[in-house]
Amino acid sequence: xxxxxxxxxxxxxxxxxxxxxxxxxxxxxxxxxxxxxxxxxxxxxxxxxxxxxxxxxxxxxxxxxxxxxxxxxxxxxxxxxxxxxxxxxxxxxxxxxxxxxxxxxxxxxxxxxxxxxxxxxxxxxxxxxxxxxxxxxxxxxxxxxxxxxxxxxxxxxxxxxxxxxxxxxxxxxxxxxxxxxxxxxxxxxxxxxxxxxxxxxxxxxxxxxxxxxxxxxxxxxxxxxxxxxxxxxxxxxxxxxxxxxxxxxxxxxxxxxxxxxxxxxxxxxxxxxxxxxxxxxxxxxxxxxxxxxxxxxxxxxxxxxxxxxxxxxxxxxxxxxxxxxxxxxxxxxxxxxxxxxxxxxxxxxxxxxxxxxxxxxxxxxxxxxxxxxxxxxxxxxxxxxxxxxxxxxxxxxxxxxxxxxxxxxxxxxx
Amino acid sequence: xxxxxxxxxxxxxxxxxxxxxxxxxxxxxxxxxxxxxxxxxxxxxxxxxxxxxxxxxxxxxxxxxxxxxxxxxxxxxxxxxxxxxxxxxxxxxxxxxxxxxxxxxxxxxxxxxxxxxxxxxxxxxxxxxxxxxxxxxxxxxxxxxxxxxxxxxxxxxxxxxxxxxxxxxxxxxxxxxxxxxxxxxxxxxxxxxxxxxxxxxxxxxxxxxxxxxxxxxxxxxxxxxxxxxxxxxxxxxxxxxxxxxxxxxxxxxxxxxxxxxxxxxxxxxxxxxxxxxxxxxxxxxxxxxxxxxxxxxxxxxxxxxxxxxxxxxxxxxxxxxxxxxxxxxxxxxxxxxxxxxxxxxxxxxxxxxxxxxxxxxxxxxxxxxxxxxxxxxxxxxxxxxxxxxxxxxxxxxxxxxxxxxxxxxxxxxx
Numbered sequence: 001x002x003x004x005x006x007x008x009x010x011x012x013x014x015x016x017x018x019x020x021x022x023x024x025x026x027x028x029x030x031x032x033x034x035x036x037x038x039x040x041x042x043x044x045x046x047x048x049x050x051x052x053x054x055x056x057x058x059x060x061x062x063x064x065x066x067x068x069x070x071x072x073x074x075x076x077x078x079x080x081x082x083x084x085x086x087x088x089x090x091x092x093x094x095x096x097x098x099x100x101x102x103x104x105x106x107x108x109x110x111x112x113x114x115x116x117x118x119x120x121x122x123x124x125x126x127x128x129x130x131x132x133x134x135x136x137x138x139x140x141x142x143x144x145x146x147x148x149x150x151x152x153x154x155x156x157x158x159x160x161x162x163x164x165x166x167x168x169x170x171x172x173x174x175x176x177x178x179x180x181x182x183x184x185x186x187x188x189x190x191x192x193x194x195x196x197x198x199x200x201x202x203x204x205x206x207x208x209x210x211x212x213x214x215x216x217x218x219x220x221x222x223x224x225x226x227x228x229x230x231x232x233x234x235x236x237x238x239x240x241x242x243x244x245x246x247x248x249x250x251x252x253x254x255x256x257x258x259x260x261x262x263x264x265x266x267x268x269x270x271x272x273x274x275x276x277x278x279x280x281x282x283x284x285x286x287x288x289x290x291x292x293x294x295x296x297x298x299x300x301x302x303x304x305x306x307x308x309x310x311x312x313x314x315x316x317x318x319x320x321x322x323x324x325x326x327x328x329x330x331x332x333x334x335x336x337x338x339x340x341x342x343x344x345x346x347x348x349x350x351x352x353x354x355x356x357x358x359x360x361x362x363x364x365x366x367x368x369x370x371x372x373x374x375x376x377x378x379x380x381x382x383x384x385x386x387x388x389x390x391x392x393x394x395x396x397x398x399x400x401x402x403x404x405x406x407x408x409x410x411x412x413x414x
Numbered sequence: 415x416x417x418x419x420x421x422x423x424x425x426x427x428x429x430x431x432x433x434x435x436x437x438x439x440x441x442x443x444x445x446x447x448x449x450x451x452x453x454x455x456x457x458x459x460x461x462x463x464x465x466x467x468x469x470x471x472x473x474x475x476x477x478x479x480x481x482x483x484x485x486x487x488x489x490x491x492x493x494x495x496x497x498x499x500x501x502x503x504x505x506x507x508x509x510x511x512x513x514x515x516x517x518x519x520x521x522x523x524x525x526x527x528x529x530x531x532x533x534x535x536x537x538x539x540x541x542x543x544x545x546x547x548x549x550x551x552x553x554x555x556x557x558x559x560x561x562x563x564x565x566x567x568x569x570x571x572x573x574x575x576x577x578x579x580x581x582x583x584x585x586x587x588x589x590x591x592x593x594x595x596x597x598x599x600x601x602x603x604x605x606x607x608x609x610x611x612x613x614x615x616x617x618x619x620x621x622x623x624x625x626x627x628x629x630x631x632x633x634x635x636x637x638x639x640x641x642x643x644x645x646x647x648x649x650x651x652x653x654x655x656x657x658x659x660x661x662x663x664x665x666x667x668x669x670x671x672x673x674x675x676x677x678x679x680x681x682x683x684x685x686x687x688x689x690x691x692x693x694x695x696x697x698x699x700x701x702x703x704x705x706x707x708x709x710x711x712x713x714x715x716x717x718x719x720x721x722x723x724x725x726x727x728x729x730x731x732x733x734x735x736x737x738x739x740x741x742x743x744x745x746x747x748x749x750x751x752x753x754x755x756x757x758x759x760x761x762x763x764x765x766x767x768x769x770x771x772x773x774x775x776x777x778x779x780x781x782x783x784x785x786x787x788x789x790x791x792x793x794x795x796x797x798x799x800x801x802x803x804x805x806x807x808x809x810x811x812x813x814x815x816x817x818x819x820x821x822x823x824x825x826x827x828x
Contacts, residue, residue: 016591045593074587081592165814166719173488173817174716177430178495179459184712206814297708298598302588305580305720308813388813399722399802400579400620403587 004134005036006107011043011050012075013113013120017156018304019315020112020142021076025069026319027110027140028058034327037108041411046080047120051093053100055411068404070316071394073304076406084120087127094127103414107135108326114143115359118334122354125332136326139334139354140318144301146195147361150352151336155315158387159307160300161199164188165388167296168203168210168242176238181289183229183239187276188296191246192216193363200242201376202384210242212373217364219250226286228372233289245275255279305401309390321349345386418548419450420521425457425464426489427527427534431570432718433729434526434556435490439483440733441524441554442472448741451522455825460494461534465507467514469825482818484730485808487718490820498534501541508541517828521549522740528557529773532748536768539746550740553748553768554732558715560609561775564766565750569729572801573721574714575613578602579802581710582617582624582656590652595703597643597653601690602710605660606630607777614656615790616798624656626787631778633664640700642786647703659689669693719815723804735763759800
């Protein structure tokens with residue numbers, strides 16, 4: 001839909017990353033330049049903010065602060081986990097969204113998130129089209145899990161991967177300090193896709209990483225695990241283990257499931273965590289040495305001080321390109337990456353239909369995974385290493401990062 | 415004892431820090447320059463390595479790798495937690511040490527550690543003197559806990575403090591992302607002294623830090639804690655809490671103690687951990703909102719990528735100055751810092767008797783601690799802020815730190 005004139009709206013969705021705000025900076029700064037975009041709004045806590053007519057007026061922000069968003073972690077305008085119903089079953093939310101979009105003449109909608117958010121985006125886009133409301137809807141990818149479909153990778157993954165690899169190198173040195181046998185089990189986020197846990201293999205590639213790495217793509221066998229831990233303990237005196245929160249047994253049950261009550265989030269996903277702790281307890285019961293469980297927890301998705309420059313720049317450009325494409329008339333697409341070459345690293349941006357991008361998880365290729373937790377093939381290293389290159393972080397003031405501070409002035413409700 | 419000619423030996427002791435190897439670099443590089451120092455040895459796992467005649471031959475290392483130690487976290491030559499007996503009760507170890515020192519003609523002994531290590535150092539020094547063996551014994555301070563006596567601060571604290579403050583700023587942004595009430599409890603290391611937990615106040619000083627901070631110096635009242643958490647939750651919808659692992663109730667019992675079995679380490683210290691988890695469970699039982707516990711765990715003492723330049727440089731100089739002082743004839747002293755001014759930051763190095771430095775814990779001044787977990791006075795900010803200035807970290811290769819890789823060639827046993 002070309003030459004649409006109206007407001008642009010950005011929503012941030014799902015779990016934050018170190019660079020989701022870099023995409024926001026890309027969207028905002030580009031939207032502010034576009035003649036056809038009359039106003040620039042930020043949805044207060046994603047799609048829920050839209051339903052409640054709660055918007056920040058981005059035109060009232062200082063451009064310098066918006067630029068600082070590039071290196072500010074977390075979701076500056078607030079995020080949400082809210083699943084829209086299937087419009088065929090219940091179109092209440094969609095009708096309300098249409099009403100709000102019309103009322104504020106929102107003609108450009110950008111939604112920055114993972115699989116579920118692209119699904120949301122897709123449903124909204126289709127509903128608007130069916131309703132005859134002209135609005136260009138664009139998805140901007142974001143996920144530390146790297147499980148968005150079709151795109152080579154997603155913004156957020158690389159910085160989290162850099163955090164994981166760097167932290168494993170440091171932990172490796174720490175965990176080998178005493179002349180006593182020791183087992184350290186470190187839990188990395190990742191419910192169904194093991195990309196981020198696999199990033200620990202970059203540390204092993206540098207000779208300072210985990211001995212064993214377990215991802216959800218491969219069934220986890222507790223007995224084999226004990227065998228392998230015991231063998232390495234005998235050989236080296238220390239064992240460093242990387243484990244995805246979402247590892248499952250051969251029956252597909254989460255390993256953490258047996259020992260804790262599971263909660264589910266708004267999307268019906270099991271809320272995991274504690275996998276390392278559960279495993280550490282099991283190991284302690286079987287092997288009489290010092291065992292420690294460490295969880296990277298929220299640190300892995302918010303450590304902007306360790307962001308990859310490649311990631312920060314790509315996240316920004318993905319936002320920028322979404323706006324440019326929308327203004328050119330593109331709708332119903334997500335900005336994605338296609339890898340041209342790994343060495344030297346070169347990507348090209350592409351537009352992927354929202355339907356294809358949404359709701360199918362891109363998992364680690366099984367042929368990249370070595371058997372029995374022994375890490376990953378060179379293909380994975382070649383894939384991941386270019387992504388974590390370079391540094392881009394907030395300027396330090398008093399030795400501490402100067403993150404963006406937005407005024408967050410609300411748009412008056414109409 | 416001047417003009418002693420013989421070998422120099424360095425031992426690393428206790429928990430690692432981001433900069434303990436910077437002190438090692440200072441000792442090694444300076445010792446290699448000194449004419450009176452015939453050989454330079456590194457004890458394999460501290461005092462235990464000495465007892466077992468296990469030394470690395472530092473002369474065989476590449477000087478360039480030794481320089482990389484400045485930015486390599488953890489204890490490169492291995493550490494130990496081993497408490498020497500009171501020599502009046504059992505002098506077996508001391509006699510053995512004397513035998514080993516004589517056999518290898520070790521005339522300069524440097525021990526890099528915290529309170530217990532300075533106590534070890536002091537006992538060895540006194541025993542050698544009593545036995546008529548000339549050896550200059552110097553302590554080099556190291557502790558993320560910052561609890562060494564008399565010195566203004568200790569190497570290792572500042573880098574851990576920078577990690578804590580930076581991570582709290584990032585977590586603050588992450589923890590406020592959703593429009594749902596949320597309580598996040600973050601545990602920081604510190605058994606009896608709250609310096610490192612207090613460093614979270616630097617984040618609050620920047621407007622992006624914890625709402626409540628609890629340190630071991632002040633009795634922790636569970637009821638007051640619940641009251642304050644509820645009040646802040648009502649006001650802000652989110653509560654971010656910093657808590658020392660070693661917080662105690664009015665009876666002096668560790669808060670974590672009531673819900674877990676305590677183990678003790680070789681020094682008879684209680685092995686804590688899980689304080690945040692225990693508190694989170696308690697809060698969950700009383701307040702029906704999302705509660706998350708995060709432990710910085712080993713990350714806070716090994717995150718060399720976030721080291722403070724001030725700290726790295728001071729750690730290096732402390733090692734260097736220990737060697738220079740020993741060669742000049744000083745013995746039985748620890749290198750310490752005296753603050754000349756905070757703004758601009760200026761310190762002078764001083765020599766503190768090992769006896770005074772050892773075994774008395776320097777705690778947070780009570781007058782710097784605001785009541786009911788409300789943080790710290792400006793005095794603490796003025797004290798801590800200059801320490802976390804500047805960056806000094808390992809060169810990146812492939813986007814990952816290039817840490818020192820020592821050859822670790824053993825000295826042949828005599």
